[in-house]
Amino acid sequence: MASPSTTVPAHDLAPEDLASVSHQTSVYVYEAPVRIWHWVNAAAIMVLCVSGYFIGSPPPSMQIGEAVQQFVFGYIRFAHFAAGMILTFGFLGRIYWAFFGNHHARQLFYVPFWRVEYWREVLFEVRWYLFLAKEPKKYVGHNPLAQLAMFFFFTLGVSFMIVTGLALYAEGAQEGSLTADLFGWVHGLIWNSQRLHTLHHLGMWWIVIFMMIHIYVAIREDIMSRQSIVSTMISGTRTFKDDRPD
């Protein structure tokens, strides 16, 4: 530990704190579009999961008025479709930002499976999560295991949900609509709309499981790793808790 300095002015500032602030730096990782997208996307997913669950298992019948005066299930479906569209266009915007943002914005969309070093690091992270490694490594962006999980759970999962979701939406929009022209081919693959509904429904649980792991790991790493996690998605900066390299 750094030796106590005699020039500490603030009474609440411990000497070792001062020593560390003078060394430890933060890195700007997530640019504003990425952060805004993350939270909009998270809100959209919450709405989609709840409304989607209700579309599969509707709430009890309500007798507010005659059918013409009541639009309960219609609003649930509207919420689902609106949130779905926000998610879709948000995702497209996110893909755009992968090209024009910094290199961290690209991590979500690929897995460098051709690099041996990458897999070695994945293995290390697995060891860390199995409590076999004593100390985690420092990463500016996602750690390799997180990148892998993000890609398979989130990027592929959400892509699947967008494509199947728009294909289901095309059924209501009907033949000749833009969505039917763009996504009707999914029905040509699956052949039974009921089957497609089931796949889309399973996809929701895929995303729910992703959410559970994602939130748990983000909080755990925020506490136990050597860098900031949760606040990074708010401020955009990654701060480190120590000065040791790697």
Add this chain to the structure above:
Amino acid sequence: MSQIETFYEVMRRQGITRRSFMKYCSLTASALGLGPAFVPKIAHAMETKPRTPVIWVHGLECTCCSESFIRSAHPLAKDVVLSMISLDYDDTLMAAAGHQAEAALEDTIEKYRGNYILAVEGNPPLNEDGMFCIVGGKPFVEQLRHAAEGAKAIISWGACASYGCVQAASPNPTRATPVHKVITDKPIIKVPGCPPIAEVMTGVITYMLTFDRLPELDRQGRPAMFYGQRIHDKCYRRPHFDAGQFVEAWDDENARKGYCLYKMGCKGPTTYNACSTVRWNEGTSFPIQSGHGCIGCSEDGFWDQGSFYNRLTNINQFGVEANADKVGLTAAGVVGGAVAVHAAISALKRAQKKTQEKVEG
């Protein structure tokens, strides 16, 4: 081919007046959604074209397609179309039987090679070399291949021919196979349903006979004019669906009020057919109108999409019956449990490390 009668001649021979004939033409035009300009065209085609022979073969099936077909609401359409096709070969409807019937089939195939339409009701089972369905002493699949060879086009009647239906439902012991998976080199039009609506059947066949081409087909090869929309899109109970007013049990007040059958497992939102517009038995009713949900009989593999009385399909791949929610909740529960255990161990490890650091401190 000049010796073959025209449609008009066949109709007149049946005692149909010119006036009735014109009525039939307008009815056909409107049924096919073609507009008044097409009435004289249909009439002209009927008057001048030699009629197209149709061979109607039966594989593994229950004859419900034929039963539906002969109940076509417009008697004229029925008489005309039926007389036009039964003249050639339909082992259920034709007068001839046995060797005579088989001879008639051979005769038509030879005489009209490349010009006849093959209508298939049912499907061929392929296991045990097709021995599960024998027609005239031979496996049906052989008759099908033989008859398809010289056909101009093939109509797959009903869910059996189109998708396989109940005999192809899991585990499909006879390996009943839809027609389009056996005959791959001919244009095939699917008219699914168990059975298809009579007017849809006569409409399709009239279109093909009149215009000498297939109607516009969708991605699955179904005529778009009848299978372009879901039951749900034109259901008269749809306002109750949007309002969130559902039948909760078969005998409840909501059922009496005619609320939406979605919660009772109605497959209307996932079924493409014309039931909610054309309806059945001269437009009398259709399943939802009589208080029972749609079972989705015109959809691929509808027997394997879980219960008729549940919106969520059972997924049997998991060994036990489970729907998407059960599978999802179980998986989420397992992951949640794992997360909790992992979090507990993490906390312990962290506490241990801290104590150690203090000791070493």
